[in-house]
Amino acid sequence: MRTTVTTKKAAPAPAGEDTDQLHATPPRGPAPRRTLIALCLVILVLGGFAGWAHARAEALRDAPAARNTALSDTARTSEIKGQSAKAVGALFSYDHADPRALDEAAKEWLTGRAVAQHRNLLGDIRTRAGKQKAVITTTVTDSAVERIDGDRGRVLVYADQSSVSTAGDKKAADDGTYAGAMFALDVERHDGRWLVSAIDTFSR
Template identity: 65%
Template sequence: MPTPRHHLNRQRRRQALADQPTGLLTEAAPRTRQRPAAGPARGAAVTTERETSDGTAGRAEATRSAPPSGRSAEGRARPRHLVPLVVLCVLTLLLGGFAGWAYSRAGELRDDPARGNTALTDLARTSEIKGQTSAAVAALFSYDHADTGPFEQAGKTLLTGKAVAQHRTLLGGVLAQAARQKTVITTTVTDSAVERIDGDRARVLVYADQSSVSTAGTGKKTGGGKQQSKAEDQGVYAGAMFAVDVVRRDGRWLVENIDTFGR
């Protein structure tokens, strides 16, 4: 039960409240006030003021992390996008440099005469040249006094250029002696090698065996006074090595140069 003292204190408080003026300038301040911070930095402490129930102000600090601003995030993202572009530019420069070097190197290889040799790569043409050259050499350097037609035909159809005069010079003295001694000369190509093929021209190294047999006879008288002819076989065998330059004309390989290496 309240005492008269309590009633007296209550009446005093009511009287004091009734005597206070009211208005916009005299409104009681809110019990809790928060001081806003202008643009707190990342990791900055936010300070708030709060009035306690007994009229004293207290401070409370809370630390929070502010989200990164748009400018800083863009600044960090931009280098990441630039890395692939830089790598692409470097690769483009490297590939361009390699393409230039490869083109220049290919031009040098095409201009090198040794690179134009297809003797080792074009096997079909190499075999064709070897076959026709071997047959031509055998015909050009074989002679039968009893049938000179094949020898003369070979000279007309298998020679061209300066090889015509070279062939006549090489066999001129031999043929004169072969006609007197009725000699049969047989040339057989034992091996050949194509040194170079350059388009429609080629150089062939030839190895050949050559035999020369004379069929001239010596007359002898028999007991009846009759003369009997006896064949005298004087065989000569030798090996030869030389080179010929051939050129393709109308589908055939003709001899245009005979190289006996100074012999």
Template identity: 55%
Template structure:
């Protein structure tokens, strides 16, 4: 801006000087500059060969150097104006990166990519859900249904205590327990395991009592379950009196038992369908 102002002032001074020279009569002295008729004016005037405004700018910086193009305009001004015009044109060009038309063309592509990604994620989620449903650990209700787990434990405890207890005075109680709590293969297994008890019970006045001390549900899958049972057994026998004795002697023994039972739910009741002594004898 300071360079442009300097050019304008210089043109005005040149035009004024030329007009005065053309109109002044021949032989008439040229008008002196104001202030040259007082002492010390040399200190106030600019050096010869310079014009007012050629000196440093008010802020202390030298005027920018520029060549005259011959038309009175400096190259620096023309360059600055051209650069500013080109920059404005490039910013306003509709085909620029930030133009609405470019964003409109990219929108369908972005939507297609999102659709593909969402479809792939949905397929992956469906596959993972199916694999989880097929996993036996996921189908195990014992891990999630506390009420059903408690029901199975109670049924297993009641059944084991009933079918493994015997009273010589009421042998029919054992038969009723078998009909109530056993089904399928478990009936045959129980008959084999307690054959000796049934045979010797009346003779020895046997009293067998089984008490479950601990149990744990291994799994529940629909209407089937498997329970691990720990129990204590007490056997009481009345031995025949020896010669010279007035009364018979009672023999009492204790033992621990561990077995796994498989239960099935039929007609709303849990029954033992299989007895597994885990390798122990009867």
């Protein structure tokens, strides 16, 4: 495909206005604010996928395979959704004042390769959140069970995530940051409980 480039003579800057100022990069926000945003971004795939996540959840509900799975074992479907919501809230939330809670959540809710995946996703959160005295909260707002195969299943999760800092810039501490997140969990049933065996953030 051939591309034609047309070059136009730049229009003169308005009188009294500095040309350099017209082309200057807009100033960035306060460092604490940017750090809070980074804290959320490090954990999960956010923002632009929120609408797609909701559409995907609706598609799963309408798909014959997903509908049949739910109807064939509604109790198990409800059980997976409920326990997955609790797992997500514990595994992807962090309070700088109680760092051991994340370790306890990992021991309680993770199995298999999800242990290493979770460690990688949350790798530098402790350091950043500690410096910013941040509290990160993740809450499941919607979910859909994609499949159930005996004691294994897969659930699509749509969640809200917030990060609030009590250090540095007061406005950033007051406002915090908020974002939508979507991801999928593979789960396995062990001793009557559904544990997370794999985390899919759709980032590859």
